[in-house]
Amino acid sequence: MSRLIVVSNRVAMPRETRAGGLAAAMHSALAENGGIWFGWSGKVSDSPGPPTELDEGGIKYVTVDLARDEYDAYYNGFANRTLWPLLHYRLDLVDYRRDTYRGYQRVNRSFARLLAPMIRDDDLVWVQDYHLMPLAALLREEGVRARIGFFLHTPLPPPDLVVALPGHRALMEALTDYDLVGFQTEGDRQACLDYLINLAGGSLTYDDYITMPSGTRTLVRCMPISIDRDLVAQQAMRASQQVTVRRLRDSLLGRWLIIGVDRLDYSKGLHDRFAAFGRFLDRHTEHRRQAVMLQVAPASRGEVPEYRQIRADLERQSGAVNGRFSEADWVPLRYVNRTYTQSTLAGFYRTARVGLVTPLRDGMNLVAKEYVAAQDPDDPGVLVLSSFAGAARELESAVIVNPYDIDGVAEAIHRAITMTLPERRRRWRELDEVLRGWTIADWRESYLTQLAATRNPGDS
C-alpha cells in the first residue's frame, strides 16, 4: 500500500482548533495508510534549524520555520502579493518583484531538498495550492521518482490575464512536471489547458493527458473540493445547545439573522456586501429593526499592505452603515474580526435565515456548502451565492447573484428573507442532494485513485 505525503504551506497539527474540513480530510487520508504531512510551521525564526518532527496516530508531521527574509519574499511577497491577486483576477493589485520571485523559488527548493530524502518510490505525493507550484520539478531534480500530484484551491484565470505575470511560462510549465493536476471547476481546468496548448505547445490526448514538447505527460482534471456533510449537519444540531450559539440566538430577539463568514480578504467582496446590506435597509424600510447581519471576518495576512488597507476600509464602512441605520435598541451590522470553532460556526449557520456568500472570485468557498449542510431541513435558511464562487457551478439552487451588482444583492437579501417555506425547502433539498452526492471523502479518494493510476516516471 502506498504511503501518502501531503505537502502544503500550512500544516494542521493534531487537535488544532482552527483546522477546517480540508485538514480533517488530509488527517484521515494520512491515518489510513500512514504518511507524512510536510510544510511551514507558521513560525518565523532568526536562524531556522532542521525540521521539527512529531509522530502521532501513524502520521509524521514535519514542519520547518522560515527565516524573516524567506517569509517576506515567499509568503508576504510572491505568494500573497503576486500570485494571490493574479489568481483572483486582480491585476490591479499584482505587485511583481524579481527578488520575491527568487525567494519563492528558494523556499520551494529548500522544501524539496528537505523532503526528497523522506520519499520512497511507491509513495503518493500530494502538493496543495499556489504556494508550491514549482515543487514537482524541484523534487524531480532531487531524484524523486514517486507520483506527484497538485491541487489548486484557488481559481486559475484565462491566459490573457496570466500572461501579465513576468515569468508566467515557467510557472505554468512547472505544472506539467506533476503527474496529476486538479482544479476546482471546469473553467479553471480549461484556462490551464488553453494556456498550455496555445502558448506552450502542449497537446491534449483523448484521456485528458496534456503532453508537452519536453515529453512530460500530465493528467488534468476538474475535481471540486467538498465537505463532510453529515459531520457539519451533526455539529449544527448539537451546537444549538452551545453557550455561544445560544447567546447569539437570544441576542436576536426574534429578528432574522443574515450571516457572512470569510477570511478578511479583498477577494471576498466584503465592501460590496456591506454596501448591499445598506442598500437593502435603505430600500426596504419595512425590514429595518427586523434584520441583523453578522459578518465574521478573522484577520489574515496582516503584514501585506493590501490586507491592512481592506481592514481599515471595512472598519470605516461598518461604522458608517451602523451610524446611518442604528437605533437605540437595534444595531444592524455586527462585524467581528475573530475566529470561531467549526462547530460554533455550524450552530451560527443553522441560526441564520440567510447565508450571504458573495466573493468577487473564489476557488470553491466551503462556507457556502457548510451553510447548506447546517440547515434545519424543516425550516431551512436561504443561501445567496456569488456566481463567481466555484461553489456556484454545483449549488445551482441557491439564489445566485452578481456580487458587483449592489442593487441585485440587496434584492436577493429581500427575496431570501421573504421566501416561502415550500420554496426554501425545495431549494434546500436540491442543494443538500448535491452535498450528499459528492463529499470530501469522495474528493480525496477520487484524487488519490487517479494519481495512483497515472504513469509513474519510474516505470518508463
Ligand code: F6P
Ligand atoms: O486557498 C486559499 C488558502 O490557502 C486556503 O487553503 C487557506 O484556508 C487560506 O488560504 C489561508 O490563508 P493563510 O494561510 O495565508 O492565512
